[in-house]
Amino acid sequence: xxxxxxxxxxxxxxxxxxxxxxxxxxxxxxxxxxxxxxxxxxxxxxxxxxxxxxxxxxxxxxxxxxxxxxxxxxxxxxxxxxxxxxxxxxxxxxxxxxxxxxxxxxxxxxxxxxxxxxxxxxxxxxxxxxxxxxxxxxxxxxxxxxxxxxxxxxxxxxxxxxxxxxxxxxxxxxxxxxxxxxxxxxxxxxxxxxxxxxxxxxxxxxxxxxxxxxxxxxxxxxxxxxxxxxxxxxxxxxxxxxxxxxxxxxxxxxxxxxxxxxxxxxxxxxxxxxxxxxxxxxxxxxxxxxxxxxxxxxxxxxxxxxxxxxxxxxxxxxxxxxxxxxxxxxxxxxxxxxxxxxxxxxxxxxxxxxxxxxxxxxxxxxxxxxxxxxxxxxxxxxxxxxxxxxxxxxxxxxxxxxxxxxxxxxxxxxxxxxxxxxxxxxxxxxxxxxxxxxxxxxxxxxxxxxxxxxxxxxxxxxxxxxxxxxxxxxxxxxxxxxxxxxxxxxxxxxxxxxxxxxxxxxxxxxxxxxxxxxxxxxxxxxxxxxxxxxxxxxxxxxxxxxxxxxxxxxxxxxxxxxxxxxxxxxxxxxxxxxxxxxxxxxxxxxxxxxxxxxxxxxxxxxxxxxxxxxxxxxxxxxxxxxxxxxxxxxxxxxxxxxxxxxxx
Numbered sequence: 001x002x003x004x005x006x007x008x009x010x011x012x013x014x015x016x017x018x019x020x021x022x023x024x025x026x027x028x029x030x031x032x033x034x035x036x037x038x039x040x041x042x043x044x045x046x047x048x049x050x051x052x053x054x055x056x057x058x059x060x061x062x063x064x065x066x067x068x069x070x071x072x073x074x075x076x077x078x079x080x081x082x083x084x085x086x087x088x089x090x091x092x093x094x095x096x097x098x099x100x101x102x103x104x105x106x107x108x109x110x111x112x113x114x115x116x117x118x119x120x121x122x123x124x125x126x127x128x129x130x131x132x133x134x135x136x137x138x139x140x141x142x143x144x145x146x147x148x149x150x151x152x153x154x155x156x157x158x159x160x161x162x163x164x165x166x167x168x169x170x171x172x173x174x175x176x177x178x179x180x181x182x183x184x185x186x187x188x189x190x191x192x193x194x195x196x197x198x199x200x201x202x203x204x205x206x207x208x209x210x211x212x213x214x215x216x217x218x219x220x221x222x223x224x225x226x227x228x229x230x231x232x233x234x235x236x237x238x239x240x241x242x243x244x245x246x247x248x249x250x251x252x253x254x255x256x257x258x259x260x261x262x263x264x265x266x267x268x269x270x271x272x273x274x275x276x277x278x279x280x281x282x283x284x285x286x287x288x289x290x291x292x293x294x295x296x297x298x299x300x301x302x303x304x305x306x307x308x309x310x311x312x313x314x315x316x317x318x319x320x321x322x323x324x325x326x327x328x329x330x331x332x333x334x335x336x337x338x339x340x341x342x343x344x345x346x347x348x349x350x351x352x353x354x355x356x357x358x359x360x361x362x363x364x365x366x367x368x369x370x371x372x373x374x375x376x377x378x379x380x381x382x383x384x385x386x387x388x389x390x391x392x393x394x395x396x397x398x399x400x401x402x403x404x405x406x407x408x409x410x411x412x413x414x415x416x417x418x419x420x421x422x423x424x425x426x427x428x429x430x431x432x433x434x435x436x437x438x439x440x441x442x443x444x445x446x447x448x449x450x451x452x453x454x455x456x457x458x459x460x461x462x463x464x465x466x467x468x469x470x471x472x473x474x475x476x477x478x479x480x481x482x483x484x485x486x487x488x489x490x491x492x493x494x495x496x497x498x499x500x501x502x503x504x505x506x507x508x509x510x511x512x513x514x515x516x517x518x519x520x521x522x523x524x525x526x527x528x529x530x531x532x533x534x535x536x537x538x539x540x541x542x543x544x545x546x547x548x549x550x551x552x553x554x555x556x557x558x559x560x561x562x563x564x565x566x567x568x569x570x571x572x573x574x575x576x577x578x579x580x581x582x583x584x585x586x587x588x589x590x591x592x593x594x595x596x597x598x599x600x601x602x603x604x605x606x607x608x609x610x611x612x613x614x615x616x617x618x619x620x621x622x623x624x625x626x627x628x629x630x631x632x633x634x635x636x637x638x639x640x641x642x643x644x645x646x647x648x
Contacts (some may be wrong), residue, residue, distance in 0.1 A: 047358050177284070307328070350388060351389045358380045375414070434504070450490075457473055554584030556584065
């Protein structure tokens, strides 16, 4: 063999394994390969070659067909079966040149073959082919590794997309769905498999058009977009979704598609709506509270003077007494209306006590349904007690039941159910975690349409020609002020369901009370009120009952009168303080000053706001009792007697 000249350039730097049992042939191959700058390992048999492959990485194997212990094709098959064996370029050298033999060599995994005897130039050509192929194999290996990494990342992303609670949708450039996860299918009430290949905007046909327009334009233009969509479900309820649309990175300047992420924000929207309703009711309450306060003052004067007039009558004027009684009843009916107005007045709190909610609900429901053609089914097991204003809760139940009654004028069925519930930190009702009782009112009337549902608790909103639009508003306000929640939803198939949540009472046992000794002589009462007519009325009532009364118009005068009485070595038996004094010191500030002077002061808080916060939390301020206006002389005397006799 003529070896020829050394090449002018080295093309590659490869690790080459020569497996050839003929020593001379190995040496020639070694020289021809070495001059091209490659690293060479030469073996005379298959066993040594296998050991070399275990220890080193080779890009090229030049393999003789006939080897001691193993044929070239068998060695080639063994090589291809090893990890990474497909990335090695194999040149099989053989003296067997039949087509069948060559097919066997290629089937065994050889990349190329060389028939003996071979010429130097042909061997060099095979080397050059091997060098180019090794570069291609290396590039393919890199691409394969990169592809595997990419596929693994995609698999991880796909796993996350499948398991996340958020909806994930991949669109092509035409706006068609290429992939969607099950969460998105659940959001729009479709099977995710049936979504693929459908036009995306057509699937959102249930979305309000004004909200859908921005998304459709963004998809058509291939641009980013973000917003909210309101989807009307098959159950008639509105579901809110937040979407974020992002274009995929363009390929050669051409849009590949978009990714859209969805999250269900229905609970957030409902919570916002509840807060908005509350704020509207509170705004109305600013006006309602002032009107009701003044009205109660007027009613107190009317009712009080009627009581005094009755006391002044003798037995010869029975007809006059009858008229006075009628007027008195009318005054107290007006007082009841005032209480309803104050129920949702700003700043007022219920006058709470521990009550059996089961008994109250049954009583209020039966009363509201009296004379109707409705069937009522109760399922009220043993429920925990709640701390609530029984009058207000009864009013709320009454209003809910009347709403159901008016929804079924031709008869129907009302189901009233109750259960004890524990709400966790994260609950769909936007309530503080803790123990609650749930009372459900389900009717089988025509139900509430989706367009009406968001306004159901709005003040003065009604769908009835004779309705005032305040019944459910008052119920909403009552339950909210009790730390609870009232929710409404349509019943599938027709009907309406109201769910009322009220927190369970935390009952604590107090210390036993001891009675004070009765004070001899004339009782003395200090009365503070900014209204002269109230002061005169209270003084007249108590004077007729044998009390000595001192009246003041504000807290400053009341404190001065109390100090003056103490300086004389005496004390007022009872102090009656009006809660609100416009421009002056009211009842709460006055009691603080009096307690500082005399820790044993016995005071009654009185207010035209029948749900004044000081009335509800009187003990925390230091009051012994509360007296809402309007009141009768009997109620006033009974309250004073109670305070005198109760524990210090």
